[in-house]
Every structure is written in structure tokens, then in C-alpha cells.
Amino acid sequence: MGIRNSEAEYGSLAKALHWLVAIGIFALLYLGIEQSGMERGDEKTYIRFVHGSIATVVLALMTIRIVWRFMGTTPAHPATMPAWQTMTSTLVHWGLYVVVFFQLAAGAMVVATGGKGLPVFGFFSIPLPVAESRDAHEWWEGVHEFMWKPLAALIVLHVLGAIYNHFIVKNDVLKRMTIGVK
Ligand code: HEM
Numbered sequence: 001m002g003i004r005n006s007e008a009e010y011g012s013l014a015k016a017l018h019w020l021v022a023i024g025i026f027a028l029l030y031l032g033i034e035q036s037g038m039e040r041g042d043e044k045t046y047i048r049f050v051h052g053s054i055a056t057v058v059l060a061l062m063t064i065r066i067v068w069r070f071m072g073t074t075p076a077h078p079a080t081m082p083a084w085q086t087m088t089s090t091l092v093h094w095g096l097y098v099v100v101f102f103q104l105a106a107g108a109m110v111v112a113t114g115g116k117g118l119p120v121f122g123f124f125s126i127p128l129p130v131a132e133s134r135d136a137h138e139w140w141e142g143v144h145e146f147m148w149k150p151l152a153a154l155i156v157l158h159v160l161g162a163i164y165n166h167f168i169v170k171n172d173v174l175k176r177m178t179i180g181v182k
């Protein structure tokens with residue numbers, strides 16, 4: 001397996017980015033939901049800080065990922081896959097890219113309109129050129145509190161697709177994103 005994608009499988013960089021981002025997003029969903037049920041205080045502030053820091057790293061990884069994707073080929077759908085499935089798969093993949101970026105942008109706007117920079121685990125913070133505003137802050141909070149639901153729904157569809165292809169159709173779709181195709 002080389003670093004680049006081939007017609008048969010994803011390369012090592014695409015795989016590493018896919019799985020790091022997936023772990024990051026599961027952590028973000030967990031921490032985001034966890035803090036939403038908490039009273040204001042040090043613990044909530046701390047969880048938000050960790051959530052924001054992981055999110056900033058995910059934003060960086062997603063940016064590299066999308067650039068890398070356009071620099072190479074993408075493995076073709078299995079030739080035996082019915083057209084409605086290749087279409088659904090393509091739609092879900094692009095839906096994931098769009099909704100993930102939108103959720104990242106909304107989170108960044110929540111923080112920036114609150115007058116803060118994007119946190120990076122206390123090492124430094126990245127200021128955005130966005131004015132502080134109570135109204136805008138609340139608006140972006142509303143967006144951010146909504147968008148994780150369609151994102152979670154897309155992830156469920158995506159994982160069901162992977163399970164279906166691997167265990168029922170028994171093709172290489174999961175292997176080419178994990179251990180590789182012989
Ligand atoms: C794919 C990326 C992200 C996911 C899946 C995600 C998920 C979530 C979830 C589920 C919540 C709880 C929402 C609720 O109360 O119902 C939340 C809250 C929050 N997130 Fe994110 N988030 C992401 C990116 C970001 C980014 C990039 C930042 C900023 C650097 C951020 C900052 C915040 C803040 C400050 C809150 C608390 C404010 C609020 O309740 O709206 N998030 N996030």
C-alpha cells in the first residue's frame with residue numbers, strides 16, 4: 001500500500017486521515033452532548049475547551065484531507081454494485097464532507113463571535129477576523145446545536161453501508177479503507 005490512493009484501494013495517508021477524523025468526530029459528539037447537560041462551571045468550561053481543541057485539530061486534518069483528495073484518484077465503486085448504491089454512497093460521502101465542514105465552521109463561529117480564538121490544548125489559540133457579537137453568537141450556537149443531528153444521521157447511514165458491503169455483499173469496500181486489498 002503506497003501513500004497515494006489507487007483504483008483498488010485508499011492509500012496510507014487517506015486511511016490515516018479518515019480514521020483520525022472519525023475518532024475525533026466521535027469524541028466531539030460525545031463531549032459536545034456531555035457538556036450540554038451540565039451546569040455552568042469549571043468542568044463545563046474545561047470540556048468545552050477540550051472539545052474546541054480537538055475540533056481545531058479535526059479542522060486542520062479535514063483541510064489536508066480534502067486537498068489530498070483532489071490531488072489524486074479515488075478507488076472506483078465495485079463493478080457489481082447496483083447504480084442506486086453507487087449514487088447513495090457518493091451522495092453520503094459528499095454529504096459528510098459538506099456537513100462536517102459546516103459543523104466545524106459553525107463551532108468556530110460560536111467561539112469567534114464570543115470574542116475568543118480557536119483553542120489548541122492551551123499551547124496557543126488561533127484568532128479569527130470576526131467581530132464579537134451576542135446576537136451572532138446565539139445564532140451560530142443554534143446552528144451548531146442543530147447540525148450535529150443530520151451529521152450523526154449521515155454517519156449512521158455511512159456505517160450501515162460499510163457493514164452491509166463487508167458482511168452481506170462481502171466485497172472489498174471496508175478492506176480498502178482498513179487493512180488493504182490483496
Ligand atoms: C465536526 C465537528 C464538530 C462536532 C461534531 C461538534 C459537536 C458538538 C455538539 C454535539 C455540541 C452540543 C450541542 C448541544 O448543546 O446540543 C457542541 C457544542 C459546542 N461546540 Fe462543537 N462540534 C464540532 C466542532 C466544533 C468547533 C470547530 C468548535 C470551536 C472551535 C466547537 C465549539 C463548540 C462549543 C463552544 C459548544 C458549546 C456551545 C453550544 O452549546 O452551542 N465545536 N458541539
Ligand code: HEM
Pocket residue numbers: 018021022023025026069074075077089093094096097100155158159162163173174175176177
Ligand atoms: C465520523 C465518522 C466518519 C466520517 C465523517 C467518515 C467520512 C468518510 C468519507 C467522507 C469517505 C469518502 C472518502 C473519499 O472517497 O474521499 C469515507 C469512506 C469510507 N468510510 Fe468513513 N467516515 C466515518 C466513519 C467510518 C466508520 C466508523 C466506518 C466503518 C464502520 C467507515 C468506513 C468507511 C469506508 C469503508 C470507506 C470507503 C468507502 C468506499 O471505498 O467507497 N467510516 N468515510
